[in-house]
Amino acid sequence: MLKFFLSRLGTFIPTFLGVTLISFAFIRVLPGDPIIVMAGERGLSQERYEALRSQYGFDQPLYVQFWEYFTGVLQGDLGTSFVTNRPVWDEFFSLFPATLELSICAIIIAIALGLPAGVIAAVYRGKFFDRALMSTALIGYSMPIFWWALLLIIVFSGNLGWTPVSGRMGLLYFFDDVTGFMLIDSLLSGQEGAFGSAVHHLILPSIVLATIPLAVIARQTRSAMLEVLSEDYIRTARAKGLSPGRVNGLHALRNAMIPVITVIGLSVGTLLAGAILTETIFSWPGIGKWMVDSIFRRDYPVVQGGLLMIAVMVMFVNLIVDLLYGLINPKIRKR
Amino acid sequence: MSLLKIRNLSVTFTTSSGPFRAVDKVDVDVRPGEILAIVGESGSGKSVSMLATMGLLPWTATVTADEMSFDGRDLRAMSGKARRRLIGNDLAMIFQEPMSSLNPCFTVGFQIREALRKHTSLDAKARHARCIELFEMVGIPAPERRLKAFPHQLSGGMNQRVMIAMAIACRPRLLIADEPTTALDVTIQAQILDLLTGLQAETGMGLILITHDMGVVAETAERVAVQYAGQKVEDQPVDALFDTPHHPYTAALLAALPERATERHLPTIPGVVPGQHDRPAGCLFSPRCKFADDTCRTIEPPVQPPELGLALCHYPLHAPQEAKA
């Protein structure tokens, strides 16, 4: 297990270096001079331009710039935003809880519905249930989620008026950020209706964000279950006279979970990509919307820092999934 | 009275290229404490008929029988729940591939205790004690430690011992062993067979041994049923079968045994068992039978009386009234 862990860590470090290099390289090949973009329409004097260039280190050779950037990254310094003049690191972590809250809700929905759907479809293979569930899953899998979001807004916000169109919280409520999670903060504030408002704002975005991971998990669970159900040890379990619930839910699912865990881990990347669209449509003040806005504003330090942070997060999740995989699969654990 | 009694059992699989009949009108009888061997080539439906008895066939299979009873209780009329109380308890089975027949995600101890918890009223401590006792019975050294092992940490022979321990955990009255030694090394094969017959003598359970190895049959079985292409072609006590086989297929199988070879070249049976698409009319063995004539190739053979080993043949061998052999 330790050896397994170390070998995973061994691939983590060079990948981290590469990710840093790529996010660094982007800002240097972006068209347009970042200093001039930053100055905006007011324009600059030649001296001021030179001063800013040296302030941001753009007059140094590339390798020096990279070294400064890399050592900065290791100390949590991702530069400052051109637009707000706040450190990118601080901006990232003030917006991150919003994305995390949305993503956690989405992944909970996806697992809670996708896993049972996949198991049921596999157990009732070829029957009506299987077909209905898998057709639905394929539609979900093929869904352009930005359109799906608009449709839900038309129906639930427009026609029925059940849910708000954008944001995280109704305008009536004000309270302090404690955890950054609206669901928790609204409860802590003790204001009546605040929690309900948070839930209302969260429902549509989480459904939209959950759609594709849900479909992927359901499909993967079904195929993993089908493969496992034809194994000899399932016949052995049935030959012991165990109930179908125990055979499918314990003996089969435990083995089917091994590939499914990987898929759940991989869907974190999908989730973050989906967050870009979902947050933009629902004006959800999280990382995805922040990235899109910064790209349009040409706020290069933010694009660079955000890209790096997101990639590192994906890598971390993959590392955790790998370790979890080792835990759930005894063939790796005991080697 | 028979412990297991099956009359006219047929099993049909729905495949993408049409129905396939794997078992065709087979009768099985096992008395308490008897060792019955079911012999046949691969694809002769011997495993399938026993899986049907256990109720372990996949959903693509259709099972029909005139009678199918265990200890006088009708298996066909039983609810799924009642049947699950029976199998794993009074009626147990072990399989061909020990390595893949145990769940890789659980320790072998867990998998045995699971059967005990389902079918007995033992508490946790008693279950553990019973597991150790079982491991000693099947000859696994250091049982305390082995109970905590995962299947992939044990050898094939050890896993088969675990399978046997699991099957006999609830003291079954009938144990079905489906080619229990095929996947094992030759040296281990004899050990496992000795273990099975020893346990059978000790506990007095019935034993059905599915095999394609005539040598195994000669050493262990009391009675032999020979199956060919899904049909039972002969059924005799073991000595009688080896002395006077009545079906040409049995005779050919016996002639192919190295111990019985009289010439330099070992005789073989030409051709293969007919599959889904090339089933002959009349007797299924006729294309490979050296005695077959036009009757054999057009008319389905009758079942001969018990004196002639219930042979499924128009012209049984060693028939007393004929001077054929």
Add this chain to the structure above:
Amino acid sequence: MADASSQTGRQVLKDGGTRPTRFRTFWNSFKENRGAVMGLWVFLAFLLVAVFAPFLAPYDPSAQFRDATLQPPVWQEGGTWGFPLGTDAVGRDMLSRLIHGARFSFFVGIVVVVVAATGGIIIGLIAGFAPTWLDTLIMRLMDIILAFPSLLLALVLVAVLGPTLLNAMIAIALVLQPHYVRLTRASVLSERSKDYVIASRVAGAGRARLMFITVLPNCLAPIIVQAALSFSTAILDAAALGFLGMGAQPPTPEWGTMLADAREFVLRAWWVVTLPGIAILVTVLAINLMGDGLRDALDPKLKRS
């Protein structure tokens, strides 16, 4: 007895003679999957629409009819047969724009798949045959690309290159490429140690011949499936980029871009929002259905028993 054996022998030979060709077996098992066949028909229909768009569309996709803005479809009150699916905010015919949109989506799909698959297969083959250090280097590089969420990376790439449909295609192809590399390398590694490859090497085949003629054809099945699935991913991603304003630019009748234009009319004119989305969904769904059928037909492990 001799008679019997020669008879069975002949039987076997005759079976061998009528054994269906590889394509035939593939087609037979593909045909069994009704969803896949339906997907294939829809795909072909869209292909025809894309090819003959100028002949099928009643109007020019950018022609504006100023006296008929936001006109609803024909079956709704206020709709006319002049604009069967209604018009958008500046009076352009929805039907014509959707028909022309099919062209862009198919163009995107084909270009992306060809670029990503060609590059990915070549790199994957090299990685599979290369010495360990090069293989490791290539695979690390792919890991790095895969660490970025694909849409985000594509978005930043387009921001770097400038927001056009062509750049969006390049970005998507680049992002999808690592999947082909991994897939190709994995199947090359499993094929490489097989006897037929060793035999070919012993017979003196050069490295290029080994790579492209001996090994590659036996790795194609999973790659074909991946191609079908990334076709639909490409269409989805291109539409998403268009929707975010980083793909095709208005007034191009690209489906995602049309949706972006329609956002402000979400609550007033459902058809300008619904119809392009349905077009995307149906196309992607058809391709995915087909892809599933392809996978089941090409991968015998998942075949129905």
